[in-house]
Amino acid sequence: MYFWKCWRDxxxxxxxxxxxxxxxxxxxxxxxxxTHLVEDFGTSAFTDTFDLILTVVALGLGAIGxxxxxxxxxAQFLFTKPRSRAYFVWVGWAVGFAELLAIAIVNFLAxxxxxxxxxxxxxxxxxxxxxxxQNILNALIFCLWAYCLTYALTVLRRNxxxxxxxxxGILFGFPLFAVAIRWRWHIDLPxxxxxxxxxxxxxxxxxxxxxxxFFVLAAQLVVERTEI
Amino acid sequence: xxxxxxxxxxxxxxxxxxRAVGGINLTVPRGAIYGFxxxxxxxxxxxxxxxxxxxxxxxxxAHVFGMDVSAERMSILRRTAFVSEKKTLxxxxxASELVRFSRGFYPMWSDSAVEKYARLLEIPMKQRFEKLSxxxxxxxxxxxxxxxxxxxxxxxxxxxxxxxxxxxxxLHVLAEDGQDRGCTIFFSSHQLEEVERIAEYAGVIDRxxxxxxxxxxxxxxxxxxxxxxxxSLPAQTSTQVLSVAVEGNxxxxxxxxxxxxxxxxxxxxxxxxxxxxxxxxxEIFLQLVRKEQ
Numbered sequence: 478m479y480f481w482k483c484w485r486d487x488x489x490x491x492x493x494x495x496x497x498x499x500x501x502x503x504x505x506x507x508x509x510x511x512t513h514l515v516e517d518f519g520t521s522a523f524t525d526t527f528d529l530i531l532t533v534v535a536l537g538l539g540a541i542g543x544x545x546x547x548x549x550x551x552a553q554f555l556f557t558k559p560r561s562r563a564y565f566v567w568v569g570w571a572v573g574f575a576e577l578l579a580i581a582i583v584n585f586l587a588x589x590x591x592x593x594x595x596x597x598x599x600x601x602x603x604x605x606x607x608x609x610x611q612n613i614l615n616a617l618i619f620c621l622w623a624y625c626l627t628y629a630l631t632v633l634r635r636n637x638x639x640x641x642x643x644x645x646g647i648l649f650g651f652p653l654f655a656v657a658i659r660w661r662w663h664i665d666l667p668x669x670x671x672x673x674x675x676x677x678x679x680x681x682x683x684x685x686x687x688x689x690x691f692f693v694l695a696a697q698l699v700v701e702r703t704e705i
Numbered sequence: 706x707x708x709x710x711x712x713x714x715x716x717x718x719x720x721x722x723x724r725a726v727g728g729i730n731l732t733v734p735r736g737a738i739y740g741f742x743x744x745x746x747x748x749x750x751x752x753x754x755x756x757x758x759x760x761x762x763x764x765x766x767a768h769v770f771g772m773d774v775s776a777e778r779m780s781i782l783r784r785t786a787f788v789s790e791k792k793t794l795x796x797x798x799x800a801s802e803l804v805r806f807s808r809g810f811y812p813m814w815s816d817s818a819v820e821k822y823a824r825l826l827e828i829p830m831k832q833r834f835e836k837l838s839x840x841x842x843x844x845x846x847x848x849x850x851x852x853x854x855x856x857x858x859x860x861x862x863x864x865x866x867x868x869x870x871x872x873x874x875x876l877h878v879l880a881e882d883g884q885d886r887g888c889t890i891f892f893s894s895h896q897l898e899e900v901e902r903i904a905e906y907a908g909v910i911d912r913x914x915x916x917x918x919x920x921x922x923x924x925x926x927x928x929x930x931x932x933x934x935x936x937s938l939p940a941q942t943s944t945q946v947l948s949v950a951v952e953g954n955x956x957x958x959x960x961x962x963x964x965x966x967x968x969x970x971x972x973x974x975x976x977x978x979x980x981x982x983x984x985x986x987x988e989i990f991l992q993l994v995r996k997e998q
Contacts, residue, residue, distance in 0.1 A: 478809035482795070485802075549796075553789040557757050558810045559782040705759040 479555075479565060483572035487542050491576045494534045498584035501526050502591040520600055523588040527581075528616045534580050535620040536644060539627025540637040542573030544700065547635040552705045566697040570628055577624055581617060611678065615670040618682055622669045622689045623648055629692035633699055710735045710857055710889035711756060715765035718751050718913075725751040727913035728765060733891055733906065735770075738879065740900030740921070741893040742990055743910040749893035750790050752910070753861050756891075757787055769857065783811070786855035788846045790862045790893075796835035800828055800845045804852070813854030822848045825874060839866035847875060851882070858883060860892035864899060876903050901986040909993050916993045921986070928984045928992070929964035932957050935976035947992045959984065959992045 505522055544565055546552040556562060592600065626647060631640025655666040667673040669685040676684070711733035718726040726748040733739045743749045754760040756767055758778035767774045769781045794803060800823070808814045823830055826844045834842060843866050850858060858879075864872045880903040883890050894900055900907060901921070908918035917924065928947075933956045940949045940956065945967060950957040956976070960967050968978050984992070 478806065482798075482806055485798075550791060550793040551795060553754075553759060553787075553791065554794055556759060557782055557785075557787045557789075558807075559779050560810065561779065704761065705754065 479560070479568045480572060483542060483569050487538060487573060487576060490534075490537055490541055491580070494530065494537070494580050495583055498530050498534075498580045499587045501530065501584070502588040506591045506595065519592045519595065523592060523600075524612055524616070527584055527588065527613070528619075530584055531577070531581055531616060531620040532623055534577055535624035536627050536641055536648075538573040538577055539624045539644065540631050540641040542569050542576075543628045543631035543637070543640065543696070544569050545631075545635075545637065547703070547705075548637075552703075556705060562701045563697045566632070566693065566700050570625075570693050573624065573628065574621075577620060581620070585613065614682065618670040618685050618689075622685060625689035625692040629696040632696035708735055709733060709768070709771075710737070711739075711767070711769055711891060713752075713756075713765065713767040716752065716755060716762055716767050717764040718748075718755060718760065719763045724913050726755070729910065729913070729915040730918075731767075731908060731915065732918065733889060735889055736884070736887050737906050738883070738890045738904045739892070740904035740907040741891060741910065742895065742897065742900060742907055742986075743893070744895060744994060747910045748913040749910055750861055751913075753787075753790075753859055753891075753893060756859060757782070757785065784856040786850035786853040786858050788843075788850045788858075788860045788863050790865070792839070792842045792846050792865065794834045794842070794845065797833055799833055800830040800837075800848070803834065803845060803849060804830075807849050807853070811853045811855075815852050815854050818852040818854070819848065822851050822878070825878070826871065840868055840871060843867055844871065851878065854886075856888060858888055858890045858892070860890065862894055863892055864894065864896055872899065879903055897985075897987045897990055907986070909990060911994050924989060925983055925986065927961050928989045929960050930957060930980070930982045930984055930988070931960055931964060931968050931971070931978065932980040932982075933968070933971045933976040933978050935971070935974065938971060938974060938976050948995065955979075959988075 502523055505526070506519070509518075544555075546555050546565075555565060589600075623644065627640055627644035629640075630643045630647075631637050634640045634643060651666075651668055655668055658664050658666055667681075669688075670682065672678055672681040673684055709732055711731055713729055713731040715728040715730060716726055717724070717728050729748070729752065731752070741749055741752070751760065755762050756769060756774055758774055758781070761775065770784060772781050774781060795806075798806065804819050808816075822828075826848065828841060828844050828848055829837065832841075834845065837845065843863070847860075847863060850860070860879075864875060867875065876899060879890055879892075892900075892904075904921055906919070907921050907924060909916045919927075934954050935956065936954060938956045939946075940951055942948060945960055945962055947959040947961055949959075956971075958967070958971075964981060968981055972978060
């Protein structure tokens, strides 16, 4: 049904990035074999590739996985099926989220296995210190945010490229905007996954997750109210 | 039990101040084949969209099997199959994959119907939708609708792009299979011959207004073309006289309701009635629409 259709739409993208996520750290380790690169920079290389791959996947899945029924003129077909429009919005989101999570898990396990091969303490770098669970969690929150934002904007703009463009504009433009605000008015604007004001990190993380889900809810409300 | 498959009450839809549908009252009996006639832009598709909950009525109400289209959309869609005016589907899916996609939504789905109609309509099931001809794309829509086991088929211009043989097959399927299952068929069209061939009921819509709705036989028996010869005969239209054409001493009246008494009145004015003939649906439709203009 619709799960299958969403999977079919995103599977090529998913498989390509699943492979990249699985091999990036082993390949990097083989390239750096015989040097101290793995021991010294393995952990930071892992976190950087983890962040980068997941960000790209989040943006891509948000743009590909969102419902394209308005742009494709298939809305009359899909929305006369006996399911609510909310169902279609959330199924599309859930399939993309599951794929994002699968790639994150594979990338993490591949990185952990690779670094374990060279070190008894795989997430400790002689130069950069230990990687903490919070680093991984922060990367995941940012990617969830990027995914939900792109998903919602793709639905709102009714076009994957436009949604992706708008999302990238916000994700990469906002930090610059925040810097300008801080420089001019000395106000710190929060941006995921940074802590919000003086709130504890856990509370800030929950708020960022809720904001991300609100994007999808907004997309749902728009789709539900759209006249076809 | 509600005996109407579709009933609307002063159904209105406006787009930015323009009235696409201006208060129509449809009554479609259960099990009937109903032809919804109108020119392009008459309001047929907008009406269909309101019945399916794709667009919200500005005013009025509509019920399908007694269920409110605004409040009970899911229950209506479970029992309704639809063929859109725009025959667009997922371009990369094959007809077989579209069947696979659609099957799970409907508990009454019939795979034997898929096989039957795929063979009958000669649909290449393994070809991607985007690679199919326009006619075959229309056939895929019809296949999906006919296989749902729906109680109501809403077909918006279902014969678009079909060749005459396929149109013939489709009309046969609708008239035979649909009726055998007790399915109500509501189809909008401007192909009057198709409607005339299978419909029992017809409604004529123009500029968002329902000009007429009745059994097709009643419609046909109600309208007459009276040809009269004489001098200075009345040449004004009225509620009874839809149109008058004058050629020399010959007057051609299109009359609704009680043509015999109108002809008798002409005779009393010295006219000689040369012919009283029934009108085809096409002629009636044209007369109604022209009168409205």
